[in-house]
Amino acid sequence: MPEKPCKDCPPGSKRPAPNPGPRCATHHREEKKRRKAAAHETRAQKTYGLGPGDYDRLYALQGGRCPICLRATGKTRRLSIDHDHATGDVRGLLCRPCNTLLGHARDELEFFKRAYRYLKFPPARRLDDP
Structure with a gap:
């Protein structure tokens, strides 16, 4: 059974998409990174009362x-x-x-x-x- 095309690649792309989504390896890594950042943002807001983007602003304020x-x-x-x-x-x-x-x-x-x-x-x- 042929693999489905990656849902994030341009139409007609021949890249294999063995990862959930279906996604190619590159787009799978990007999606994992995006989800991890979103989970951190949500936790910072719920646990510490920070507003959206406050962690990143504080990080920049401290000079990284x-x-x-x-x-x-x-x-x-x-x-x-x-x-x-x-x-x-x-x-x-x-x-x-x-x-x-x-x-x-x-x-x-x-x-x-x-x-x-x-x-x-x-x-x-x-x-x-x-």
């Missing part, structure tokens, strides 16, 4: 980077939506490690003060003190 480490761009793994657990207010987009760090800190400023003191004055330096 995690504002804490300045390394992660979200190209490989989308940046996480960081929010205040007490109020539910969205603060920004963070990479997974930075978001986890804030989660362990429980949004307490004292945690970061202690971390700063630890890095500035490591206890191991005092081993050499008489």
